[in-house]
Amino acid sequence: MKRFSKAMSLLVSSCLVVSMGLSGCGSSDSQQASDKSAAATSSSAPVKEVTYKVGYFSEQYTSTYEKACEGIEKVLPGVKVEPMMYPTDKDYWDNLPAQVAAGTAPDLAAMTNEKYLDFISNGLMLPLNESVIDLSKIQKQAVDAWKIDGKLYGIPLTAQPEAFIINMDMWNKAGLKELPKTLDDVKVAAKALTKDGVKGICIPDAEFHLTQYALAFGGGWGFGKTIDTPQNAQALQYLIDMFKDGVAITPKQAGLSWDGEVFAKGKCAMSTGGTWYIATLKEMAPDINYKMIPLPKGMTNGSTLHSIAIGVLKTAKDAEVAAKIAAYLVRDEVQQTVVKDAGAPPSSIAISDEYFANDPIVKDLKPVLAYAQPFAYPAAGQKFSEALIKGFDEAIYAKDSKKTGADIVKDVQALFK
């Protein structure tokens, strides 16, 4: 009997543990429900404080978002905003969709116009009421990038043109004079710069970088409609040839995680990238002598416009309030912090002008804003990037591969008929 009562007490304890666990889950749900009801009444009687969360990735932007969240209660009484950092962009993009589906995602999220179409087409991001902000003060290209089918899905915080980065010490040492004006010049320079274990150019097998060249050759993805074009095929072939010639390297081949690291460690002399290189180079290679210029011309000038914007997720407690918060989070004061702490070009026209005028490293990039275009990946962006990279990798990583640029665009297009 004694044993039996011991066993019974064990069962009771187990049940208690389980019920505590369940009540734990339940309390979070009820908390959310009470938050929602509080949000619903916030406009009439903002007595109870409601906390909205804004998700972002990259330590580089921590001070920006901390600053951005300050003082919201003065503009929206009863509202508090907290930043929610994801350690890496991979964590962010991998977890956010499942969290939105599970209702545990933040209310707002800092999105980029590279990854947003999957979210928008699946209804994970909500369109915003444009009246919450004066869009005329923001770079038009950035606003356009965030408008899909005439609806605004994010309020831009940054408007970054793409850059072509050159290690000037290596450039001079190789006896090269004038900076490259065309992609043919780049090819010639890459050959001259390839020596002593250094490759002339770093070409990451990532859709961002491939897109720059596609645009420079007059191509582009056209949201999946114009993948299989001679221009795109030519751009990819141009890159494949540089690998075949032994003058290009990917970060993976260099044993490093991304192109900025390859450049900072002196394993390549040129690379496509952006203003995010500045912080990395400052930290990893403070003495490096480099120059940022627009990507040299192929058939035309080509560059993407990369823009971080604050969007409202389906999980937002109150979409109207969240849109107002989004507008607050990109105010001028925050854009100044973006420049100062993250080194990124802001979306505000006035502050952007100052940014390009005051910083000698980026001054040559300002004209790029005029012709920079959205990425225009298909709505199923993940599927597109996987197929594009797989095809490209097959061409460059398999020694005896006969895969051409034309084969790649044809295969990828077949998935987006």
Place this chain on the structure above:
Amino acid sequence: MLKSVRSKSRSKREETITAYLFLLPVILLWLIWFLIPTIQSFVISFYQYSFVQVSQNHFVGFQNFIRALTEVDFYQALKHTLIIAFVAVPIQSVIALLLAMALNLNIKFKGGFRTIFYTPYVVSSIAVTTVFMYFFVMGTPITKFFSLFGIDNTTWYADFNLALPFIVMIYVWQQIGFYIVVFLAGLQTIPAELNESAKVDGADSFRRFFYITLPMLKPVVFLNLTFGMIQALQVFDQVAAVAQNQPLGSPAGATSTLVSYFYVQSFKNWDMGYGSAVAILLFIVIFIITMVQKKLLDDSGEE
């Protein structure tokens, strides 16, 4: 007499109840974390199912299975999975058995060696793979060494032909410790008298191994081969680490396995229905291989 029987039966009942009570937490966890998800996954495999657009989910019958069986990428992942399993498991079993036999001898620092061999098994696969990746970058002493044997001095995990062997190598290196311990436990159950009397009868070490050790180890061999196969058919961590920021299975799908393919479809492309169908097909593959293994080992025992 009757009282004694009653008391025994009551005691038996209490024992049974106690046993079930102790099993209850495990059964509950098994239900929550295994059985229910498995059934759900099976059901979902017959649906066009996306967790981000629940309202559009609908029944599609066997369409997901037909799609998998007609996709080149599925067969590529299946091929890599089978290569890993059929190359890694025999290699790791043979090496583990040889090392276990060595450790079963009276040698110095036996305990130290056991710890050394077992350590990789308890270290995170991602960490182990990351360390290996540092060693196998183009121009490092190891890649230079292998270039003496005609292998390109290149970054192994960025090479279409070397990436899969690289994964197999890491996998075997990490798993061996576990199988050594299991073989060692099996070897220690073999009565020493058997070997000694065979020795007296003039059997050399080769014969003793094939006629005494190996037959006596048969249950352990079966356990190691079956468990090893099930594990190897589900390789994922090493593939994820090698991919870095690239799509899983990179470079160019050279390292894609059924589990990584399932993951990409389910969680990257948000196509849970198709991903679940792939998971069910993987289950069928594992089931068939295990049954064939069992049959082969049973037959060899009957002979």
